[in-house]
Amino acid sequence: MFKKYFAIMSLSILSTAIPTLADTAVTDEEILSHSFKTISFEEGEAPIKITASTGVWGSVHHEFSNDYATDGEVSLKVRYEEGSSANVTLAPADGSKWDFSDDRMILAYDVTNPVAEAGRLVTTFKYDGGSISYQQNIEGNTTKTVYCVLDKEQYSLGADMLPSPVGENGMVMGSGWGGANFDPSTISSISLRYSLDGVGYYIFDNFRVVPNPLLNPENVYSNIVDKFGQYTKADWPTKTHSEEEMHERFALEDAQNAIWVEESLARKDRSKYGGYKNEDLRQESTGQFYTTKIDGKWTLIDPDGYPFFSTGFGIVRLDGMSTWISGREYMYEELPAKDGELGDHYDRLQNTLSPPSGVKAGDGFPFYEANLERRYGDNWLEEWGKNATTRFEAWGLTSIGAWAEPKLFFGKGSEHKTPYTAFTWTTVSSGKHIRLYDSVPDPFDPEFEKSTRAALNSQAVKYNINKDPYCFGLFVDNEFKWGTSMTNNSLIKAVLDDDIANEKSYAKKHFLTVLQDKYDTIEDLNRAWETNIASFNELGKSYTGKISAEDGGVLIYEIANKYYKTVHDVMDELLPGTLYLGSRNTEFGTPTEVIKAAIQYVDILSFNNYNEDVQREKFRVEEYDMPMIIGEFNFTGTDSGLFAASGVGTQPERAEGYINYVENALKSGNFVGVHWFQYYDQPILGRSWDGENYNAGFVDVVDMPYPELIEASRYVYDTMYETKFNHVPMTNIDVKNPHINMDLGTTAQIEAITTPLNLNDDINYYTSNAYVATVDKNGVVSGVSEGEATITVKNANDLFVVTSVNVTVGENIEQTALAFDDNAKEIVTTIGATIDLSKYLELNAIEKSELEWKSSEKFIATVDQSGVVTAHSSGRVTIVVKDKNGYVTDSVNLVIQ
Known part of the structure; x- marks a missing residue:
């Protein structure tokens, strides 16, 4: 039996846990006298209180275990059920506070992810007056030490993630949110959250105080970037070591691409737009792209009438890819002289979200741009654009996604021969309309229609995209923060907090009218909201009380409905015939009310979805019958010199992820395209705007392709139309053994039968409790420990075709x-x-x-x-x-x- 509350470990054990770091003036005595006493869940430690969330935000189950203990014999084993906001919290049992104001000493703890899938871990520190959260990815089947550096000046260096200063098994917490009036001397609790949908698993141990490894960042991160913008401390197959090597490799690539392009253009089963030249499936030729259903499956139709599936990249442009130089010059091994050959690429940065701490304005440098000039010379931009579309033809990519370079691609389809989407913002700072919360506009503001008109004129009408048959649609805006809770929602709060006495309180005035039409009296509203508001006039003033979930949903719907209608009407006037591709909402942050509004006005419903496939309950596909497109997805790695943690580890895994994702969309029947974000890798030290530094590209910072992804893309192009139109959908799954009782350490095979038969390759298996029973991709269950688990057996291409199997390991318990x-x-x-x-x-x-x-x-x-x-x-x-x-x-x- 394990005890919950315990005291500090012996000095000899603690000393071995402290990293040996230079430039640290912290003594063992100072660490021992710190207000935070080691928590390793062993007998004799200082008492702590452990609590876990339950209910609508997800549930957490925790227990003490001997598994993966990193200090002593006991660890805290946690299972996070469905719901990405569930957490387990540690706090002093006596209600005292932990003081981390001395930035020479920080908290560190060990975390094990015992399953194959990577997880996202959020660490939240609660202090007097608020909380601050940090996040990082924990790769599957690994044990990591997390270093909680709380001093922003030490971890806020302009990049989301930097290499660990404490070895490959250590990681400094990544950037997060919160922290207003942060007081590190009053830490009252530490919460640990899985932060992804689905079931998650972490095992925690050895929370202790250690010397701060980032006390002197200049000593840790000196000269980590070479002249090409690559990491200096590692090597990998596609790394460039000299300009001579760069030109040799590009010559080989150009020769291979020429062969592939010739083969592609010679294909008889592809239209000039990349559509499926199958006369049996040909539809009406209109000279423009449109959507229709063929055999119950939504598809784009190209201007010549052939079915078309859109694959391609977002960010085929160069704006926004500078990285900060000022404030961290010490990180660069070699920088071009400002008055030298590549000096024109320097730019001036200011007003960004994540500059190096203490820097408000300064120099930035786009290494990718500079490398393009090294390759192409003075005419690098135009040559880059030409080579990009040559690559897309060679690699089997059928189109260009959002944020293409307008002057290279918009209105110029007859030149580059590549279908493309256009993009514009109604939310740019030049618009005079009211913003309700973040960038969400007040669509009831008359200025919003003017902003929409101006945006479309400047970024779409200007280039005559509606007269270009290669343009198949327009995205308008990106990833609004609608909120998912209808009772605790920042957008709703912002509207209610307004006062209709304010001349520009357009959304609040409209909502008040809706409420007065719905409720005969204020008493009726009070009963629904469980409030005691004196009158509708009183509600019209600034209101910070609660609202019913139903009426919160009404407000979100009204805002979304007016927004989408306004954009639709302006598009219909200015760009007739151009498909409206929606606003690229996030998969995780879009409530049903927004979807129900959007489907009335958009031609194709768009989502950004960074999951393993497109089968997402939050898309609410049961609510509508219309085509969908993924505006952003990718799989990022950590084996090519970039630091941001990822869902996969290697380039072959990225390629496998790409194939599975695209084929999943092809088989779904709803999706008409998926766009990878982005064409090239983000800067190693973070894009200047917000610090993102992922291995997101099909090419690296030197413009060198990742071969595994190129082969994956070519494979998908070769097979995608047969996959889409010859795929036999699975309509049912049955299992012969819905109840499995097994001994510890044994295995059992789930015997699944599909309708039609023999579609088992399209089945995915998931366990509800990997601590009890795991299941592999073939449905083989392994008994890990005594207890109960449920295995979900699901059609990989249709989340509604599903069944389950009950598993007991050990004693056969009725479930x-x-x-x-x-x-x-x-x-x-x-x-x-x-x-x-x-x-x-x-x-x-x-x-x-x-x-x-x-x-x-x-x-x-x-x-x-x-x-x-x-x-x-x-x-x-x-x-x-x-x-x-x-x-x-x-x-x-x-x-x-």
């Missing part, structure tokens, strides 16, 4: 279970009919009131929360039932005639 009987595996019915699916459901240790029902396509059939389905139109639909408190689930396919 919650549900399953449709054999009579319900595929039901045929007619429009207007109703069916009670609960009659076909077999339940064990669960009540019908504990179930949650969902339809995959509400426009075909809806299902209420008692399981009664109503058929609305012909087609196929999947109905999913789930234990709302757990993971057991099953699905049934209905055919409506």
